Amino acid sequence: MSTGAKKRIMKEYGECMADTPPGMKINFDEQNMTEWEVLMDGPDGSSYAGGHFKLKITFPNEYPFKPPVVSFKTKIYHPNVSNDDKGSMCLGLLRPDEWKPPNKVVAVLRLIHNLLVEPNPDDSIEPSIANEYKENRKEFDKNAKDWVKRYAK
Amino acid sequence: MDSDDDFNSSQMSDEDIMGDQDSDVSVEDGLPPAQSMDQDDVGFESQDKDIMPSKHAFDVDFTVYSPQQIQAYQDKQIEDVSSILGQPPEATAILLRHLRWNKERLIDQYMEKTEDILESAGLGETAQTHPPRLEKVAGFVCDICCEDDANQDTFAMKCEHRFCVDCYKQYLSTKIKDEGEAARIRCPGDGCNRVVDSKSLDLLVGEDIKDRYQVLLTRTYVDDKENLRWCPAPNCIYALQCGVKDKDLLQIVPTVHCECGHDFCFGCSLNDHQPAPCALVKKWLKKCEDDSETANWISANTKECPKCNSTIEKNGGCNHMTCRKCRNEFCWMCMGVWSEHGTSWYNCNRFEEKSGTEARDAQAKSRQSLERYLHYYNRYANHEQSAKLDKDIYLKTEKKMTALQTTTGMSWIEVQFLDAASQALQQCRQTLKWTYAFAYYLARNNATEIFEDNQKDLEMAVENLSEMFEKPIDQLQGLKVEMLDKTAYCTKRRIILLDDTAENLKSGNWEFNVSLS
Ligand SMILES: [Zn+2]
Ligand SMILES: [Zn+2]
Ligand SMILES: [Zn+2]
Ligand SMILES: [Zn+2]
Ligand SMILES: [Zn+2]
Ligand SMILES: [Zn+2]
Numbered sequence: 001m002s003t004g005a006k007k008r009i010m011k012e013y014g015e016c017m018a019d020t021p022p023g024m025k026i027n028f029d030e031q032n033m034t035e036w037e038v039l040m041d042g043p044d045g046s047s048y049a050g051g052h053f054k055l056k057i058t059f060p061n062e063y064p065f066k067p068p069v070v071s072f073k074t075k076i077y078h079p080n081v082s083n084d085d086k087g088s089m090c091l092g093l094l095r096p097d098e099w100k101p102p103n104k105v106v107a108v109l110r111l112i113h114n115l116l117v118e119p120n121p122d123d124s125i126e127p128s129i130a131n132e133y134k135e136n137r138k139e140f141d142k143n144a145k146d147w148v149k150r151y152a153k
Numbered sequence: 154m155d156s157d158d159d160f161n162s163s164q165m166s167d168e169d170i171m172g173d174q175d176s177d178v179s180v181e182d183g184l185p186p187a188q189s190m191d192q193d194d195v196g197f198e199s200q201d202k203d204i205m206p207s208k209h210a211f212d213v214d215f216t217v218y219s220p221q222q223i224q225a226y227q228d229k230q231i232e233d234v235s236s237i238l239g240q241p242p243e244a245t246a247i248l249l250r251h252l253r254w255n256k257e258r259l260i261d262q263y264m265e266k267t268e269d270i271l272e273s274a275g276l277g278e279t280a281q282t283h284p285p286r287l288e289k290v291a292g293f294v295c296d297i298c299c300e301d302d303a304n305q306d307t308f309a310m311k312c313e314h315r316f317c318v319d320c321y322k323q324y325l326s327t328k329i330k331d332e333g334e335a336a337r338i339r340c341p342g343d344g345c346n347r348v349v350d351s352k353s354l355d356l357l358v359g360e361d362i363k364d365r366y367q368v369l370l371t372r373t374y375v376d377d378k379e380n381l382r383w384c385p386a387p388n389c390i391y392a393l394q395c396g397v398k399d400k401d402l403l404q405i406v407p408t409v410h411c412e413c414g415h416d417f418c419f420g421c422s423l424n425d426h427q428p429a430p431c432a433l434v435k436k437w438l439k440k441c442e443d444d445s446e447t448a449n450w451i452s453a454n455t456k457e458c459p460k461c462n463s464t465i466e467k468n469g470g471c472n473h474m475t476c477r478k479c480r481n482e483f484c485w486m487c488m489g490v491w492s493e494h495g496t497s498w499y500n501c502n503r504f505e506e507k508s509g510t511e512a513r514d515a516q517a518k519s520r521q522s523l524e525r526y527l528h529y530y531n532r533y534a535n536h537e538q539s540a541k542l543d544k545d546i547y548l549k550t551e552k553k554m555t556a557l558q559t560t561t562g563m564s565w566i567e568v569q570f571l572d573a574a575s576q577a578l579q580q581c582r583q584t585l586k587w588t589y590a591f592a593y594y595l596a597r598n599n600a601t602e603i604f605e606d607n608q609k610d611l612e613m614a615v616e617n618l619s620e621m622f623e624k625p626i627d628q629l630q631g632l633k634v635e636m637l638d639k640t641a642y643c644t645k646r647r648i649i650l651l652d653d654t655a656e657n658l659k660s661g662n663w664e665f666n667v668s669l670s
Contacts, residue, residue, distance in 0.1 A: 004319075065323055100339075
């Protein structure tokens with residue numbers, strides 16, 4: 001990773017600290033600055049309220065010319081998070097063809113926060129969960145809450 | 154590859170590569186001419202493709218083009234349109250790419266609402282004025298790398314999204330080299346859709362990236378044209394043109410033959426899969442993938458989950474099964490829902506419960522359909538495997554024959570019959586393989602009997618020829634005539650089968666047990 005990229009990540013960390021999205025805490029390790037651990041509370045009023053989620057944000061070598069990679073380390077029942085051991089997300093800003101180098105991690109964190117408040121079933125990675133979200137919100141809510149109880153307490 | 158000639162059609166389709174019939178571009182081509190180049194003149198003028206009969210019902214008309222030819226056509230088209238619009242070639246190229254090379258639509262739209270189309274193509278305002286240049290700007294901080302050195306060069310297009318030149322360069326090379334983008338690279342500015350034009354690009358990147366950019370632009374030209382396709386063979390440089398449209402693919406299987414020797418389907422770019430139509434091939438491959446653990450299926454230690462039908466292997470003695478896929482909990486013994494079992498953990502005494510009987514019936518049915526599938530799959534897979542074995546044996550034989558040439562004084566020409574036989578075997582097995590996928594989906598009617606006979610005859614011919622490769626090497630020379638006969642017979646049986654299937658497909662005589670659309 002270039003010194004330019006490192007400089008930028010440092011600067012972004014500063015920005016994130018000054019303007020952390022609600023309910024998020026960033027664990028930053030200067031020795032390994034390309035991997036951030038984010039602790040996040042399920043937003044109040046959402047299906048994930050009361051849950052505590054651990055996320056990893058990885059900066060690729062080509063950062064900021066390629067987007068950071070987000071993965072949920074805590075299992076979550078969500079149409080936009082893959083239901084496997086990767087817990088990956090791939091939509092909006094996080095897609096290589098959408099990401100522009102001036103975009104910032106803080107925008108990514110906001111995107112994640114917003115998606116927990118309001119999932120985006122039209123750009124889903126888990127079609128069956130997206131379908132349930134659209135067709136049977138009650139069942140979806142129940143499952144999402146169930147998973148919060150099981151995995152995110 | 155003699156037999157190949159039969160399948161090569163040199164007729165042009167009704168549309169030429171540029172979409173205008175009266176083109177008289179002459180092409181400087183440093184490469185050996187593609188197979189139907191000498192027919193080009195005829196082709197560009199001929200508009201009567203339907204009058205020209207193909208040799209076989211399964212042949213389609215196609216032409217092979219080199220990248221140089223494609224580039225030349227592209228340049229010519231840009232030049233023509235550039236003079237009509239009064240826009241410089243760089244801007245014209247962007248406009249044409251923006252409208253996916255639909256020249257008529259571009260001219261119409263340009264005449265009607267010039268500003269709108271320029272804006273939507275990312276050219277905005279007047280594209281002609283001020284050529285792009287690097288600038289030093291006092292107080293500038295690059296929003297990508299955060300560098301604020303007042304001496305650094307910066308660049309921005311008309312949209313004024315300014316970045317330091319290093320970041321701009323890095324951005325372009327990432328897009329071009331890593332992501333293979335060219336025609337529609339957008340300004341790096343957040344939310345900006347302006348397309349980076351080739352003049353700006355020239356100013357910013359080095360020669361190697363410019364070359365790559367040109368290659369990619371030619372790629373998008375072919376990708377944008379419905380009647381053009383790149384040969385999918387690795388490292389092959391040719392593009393093929395064929396008039397078969399997506400909507401025709403239920404009536405025809407358009408196998409084309411590239412200059413490099415690769416036979417592929419123009420409809421889906423997969424390897425030649427005649428006689429099976431693209432839609433069946435797609436279904437079949439999907440099915441084979443889903444059922445990849447076929448062998449397990451049949452073994453007594455697996456059952457299908459009564460809810461989602463995925464395969465479950467029993468490990469250990471407990472009858473309480475949980476499907477890994479749908480989390481359905483059921484009883485191994487009776488296939489019934491586990492929750493109905495109460496506390497009878499080790500012994501199932503609920504064999505007659507309704508949920509269990511239904512599940513067992515469904516299981517039996519699914520076994521039956523599985524066995525039907527396996528019947529066809531095994532034969533399909535067998536020909537795929539045998540084609541590889543045939544090739545191995547041939548390669549070994551060829552080695553021995555080379556040795557024999559030196560000891561017996563036989564000439565290279567004299568051993569060519571082996572090569573021809575091997576090629577024919579490969580081709581026939583490829584066809585046979587797909588006849589089994591085809592047959593799997595075929596619903597019985599009065600056309601199927603002839604098909605099955607043809608399949609059997611071809612199969613027999615192939616096995617007879619294949620056997621000959623197992624003969625001791627010193628006998629092979631004496632078997633030359635017999636081998637030549639058998640090779641010709643295989644090829645003939647293949648043509649008969651493909652002709653029959655293609656004709657029936659064209660006239661809609663096949664009925665399938667799945668919907669193709
Ligand atoms: Zn910069
Ligand atoms: Zn811009
Ligand atoms: Zn090729
Ligand atoms: Zn196809
Ligand atoms: Zn299941
Ligand atoms: Zn039972």
